[in-house]
Amino acid sequence: xxxxxxxxxxxxxxxxxxxxxxxxxxxxxxxxxxxxxxxxxxxxxxxxxxxxxxxxxxxxxxxxxxxxxxxxxxxxxxxxxxxxxxxxxxxxxxxxxxxxxxxxxxxxxxxxxxxxxxxxxxxxxxxxxx
Numbered sequence: 650x651x652x653x654x655x656x657x658x659x660x661x662x663x664x665x666x667x668x669x670x671x672x673x674x675x676x677x678x679x680x681x682x683x684x685x686x687x688x689x690x691x692x693x694x695x696x697x698x699x700x701x702x703x704x705x706x707x708x709x710x711x712x713x714x715x716x717x718x719x720x721x722x723x724x725x726x727x728x729x730x731x732x733x734x735x736x737x738x739x740x741x742x743x744x745x746x747x748x749x750x751x752x753x754x755x756x757x758x759x760x761x762x763x764x765x766x767x768x769x770x771x772x773x774x775x776x777x778x779x
Contacts, residue, residue, distance in 0.1 A: 661702050663758040664765075671766065683741050687734070689749075696772040697747045700765060701738075704754050707731055712743050713755060748772060
C-alpha cells in the first residue's frame with residue numbers, strides 16, 4: 650500500500666495538463682481550511698472550486714470497485730469511511746460557498762476538463778455580475 654500515490658496520479662496529471670494547456674491556472678494538493686488532513690487535488694481559489702479525482706478502489710466506485718479476497722470486513726469499513734468523508738467534505742465546502750467537483754479516475758480526462766471549465770465559466774460569470 651505504500652506505493653500508492655496520494656498526489657500526482659496519472660489521472661490527476663492528465664487532467665491538470667489539459668487544464669494548463671487550455672490556459673487555466675490552479676493550485677495542486679491543497680489542504681482544506683476546515684480539516685488540514687483533507688486535501689483537494691486541484692483548486693481554483695478565485696472561483697472557489699475544489700476538484701477531487703477519486704480512485705476507484707479507495708473511494709468505492711460503483712462500476713469498478715471489487716473488494717479484496719482477504720480482510721473483507723476491514724476493507725468494506727475502510728471504503729465506507731472514505732465515502733462518508735467524501736460526502737462530508739462536499740457538504741462542508743458547499744456550506745462555505747465553494748463548489749466541490751468529484752470525478753472517478755476512469756473518466757476520460759477530456760470530459761472531466763470540459764465539465765470543470767463549464768463550472769469555472771459559470772462561477773466566474775456570476776462573480777463578475779454578468
